[in-house]
Amino acid sequence: MVDGNFIASVDIGSSKIVVLLAELKNNRVEVFGYAQASSDGVRCGVVENAKKVAKVIEKIKEEIVENYGTDFQHVSVNISEPNLKVLNQSAYTHVPSGRVRDSELDTVFKIIESMAKTKMPDNHQTVNNIIHHYTLDANPEPVNQPLGKKADNLGVSIHTVSASNHHVEAVENSIYWSDLGLSSIVPNSMASSEPCLTQDEKDKGVCLVDIGSGVTDLSVFKQGGVFYSSSIQFGVEQVTQDISEAFNTSFQEAERLKIEYGQTQVKLGADTLIKFQQIDDSNYYYLSHESLIEVIRQSYLELFKMIRTKLNNQNLYRSLKSGLVLVGGGAKMTDCDKLMHSLYKKKVKVGRINTELISAKYEWLGPEYACALGLLLFGLDDSKSEQQSSGKNSFLGKMGFIKGFKFL
Ligand SMILES: Nc1ncnc2c1ncn2[C@@H]1O[C@H](COP(=O)(O)OP(=O)(O)OP(=O)(O)O)[C@@H](O)[C@H]1O
Ligand SMILES: [Mg+2]
Incomplete structure (x- = not known):
């Protein structure tokens, strides 16, 4: 939402909460402000404790104000909801x-x-x-x-x-209790799809999958528009959990192993040994890289099978002529797109932000920020609709310009 010339978004995730600040320049959203903190009060993408979430957002807001000298009031925020x-x-x-x-x-x-x-x-x-x-x-x-x-x-x-x-109220309270105003609430995967999918993909049929820490959100587009949205309360925190159980490590050590050595497919060449620590034990041990990959592969396969079942149950699987586009932190796992392709026999790619729509520092353009970036585009729609629909109700204004935006 625009305050002065600014647009702001809040992505409430299970592992992180991100705030982005941007302005509209030459028909492009230019992101100039970013702050993030560990999440609190969110489980499997759902706000369970709005007070805790509000506290984190307030802290991030203070950081933004201090770092960028810019205050902001209204934000677009995501919602992840199993019964969308x-x-x-x-x-x-x-x-x-x-x-x-x-x-x-x-x-x-x-x-x-x-x-x-x-x-x-x-x-x-x-x-x-x-x-x-x-x-x-x-x-x-x-x-x-x-x-x-x-x-x-x-x-x-x-x-x-x-x-x-009650899910909508929890998200609204998280924003209001952090002393901010709300411009729009957007389903997580719809926000993530906005900067990543092309109109051609939406016309032919495509599924955007946002693989997060605690939840996987998906939206199917066909004939140019969104057709179905849902979420699976399974994210890649489970992959970390599986590593920690397989090798008897703490969650933090399992997360380190996942990020530093994670991949979903064994590459040709000799196996290597990885040094690691077990829980409550100061000794060092070694595990085989291939055995780590196998645990990760099995976790990702479990998730991919759930996604496929969901799409099959909705009779949508066959309509995905443009395949699937993966975003979210979970999409950063090396070769996860290849693993999905080998299972689905469909085109699969990791989503890239369309930099003709949004420009930002390289490190803010990763797949884990697709949702926060997409929310800025929805915030932009709202700001335009408000400016141009004065005297009309917001339903009318918002709807007109959400569509209008797609033709920028
Ligand atoms: N380089 C990487 N390789 C593999 N996994 C990664 C990498 N970077 C981040 N992740 C994983 O991505 C997850 C975080 O993803 P993301 O930031 O999209 O979640 P979130 O938005 O906080 O949560 P959610 O959307 O589920 O509510 C973590 O489990 C983290 O381990
Ligand atoms: Mg997320």
Whole structure:
């Protein structure tokens, strides 16, 4: 969200909480501020203790203010929720004047809102409305901006994302209790996909997988828009846990082994020995690199099988003509894309940030920051909608410009 000229995002993760500050320059988001701290109060991506999360965010905010001399107020934040729902709905209305006006847009949005209410579970609320496209009369050609265009009938196709009330409240409280304002809440994998996927991939069918520490979030896109979002409460902290159990190490030692020596496929050549320490033991021991790789491989395979089952259950697996794109800290594991490819027989790659949309220091462009970076793009949409929809309700403004942004 823009304060003055700034846009800010908060990525609430299971292992880290990140705040990014950026400004819009020449149609590109330029990130100039970053701070991160270890997470607290979050389990498997879900905010369990909003007070603890708020405390961490407050600390990060102070650091940003001190380091960059810049205060900020409103932020876009992610939500990771096991029961997320995406509704894909269309609505139509007659255009009496022969030219589309605000009142017809209002009408189709109201129809969408009331349809969503009847379809969403009682304990759910809308967190995001994203326009897929508009149509005019019987012409199937999608239109991005219908205002003022000649037509007798207007159609709109919208993705409504809903999440359970208590998860949304926990995220809202984390932000409000850290003395910040909220501009938008965006499902984790939808935020991560924004700077990483191309429109062509979304048209052909692609799954964005954000492999985090405590949770794996995924969003499937087809026919140009988001079709399905979900999360699996299994992240790569489990890989660390498996290493620690296999070699009887502390969690910290297992994490060190994972980061320093981790890979998911054995490479040709002689095995090597790795020095390590066991729990509550000051002696040093040696383990074979291949045995470490095998533990990591099995953990990743378990996760990949869960993802595939989820996609199969939704009948989405076959629609992924552009394959899968991996982000999140878990995607940094050497050759995890190759392992997934060998299992899925589909195109798999580690996501790269589109630097035509966002520029930042190289170290802030890693896959673990895809969500925080993507949130900035949603924050940008909100700021534009607020500036340009004065007098309109935020639902209308936000929806118009979320779609508009995609054509920057
Ligand atoms: N170079 C690396 N190789 C392998 N794993 C890595 C690497 N760097 C980070 N990780 C792992 O990535 C995980 C953290 O990922 P990430 O920062 O995306 O999680 P998060 O956003 O805090 O949590 P979540 O999204 O699950 O709520 C940790 O388990 C860490 O061990
Ligand atoms: Mg994350």
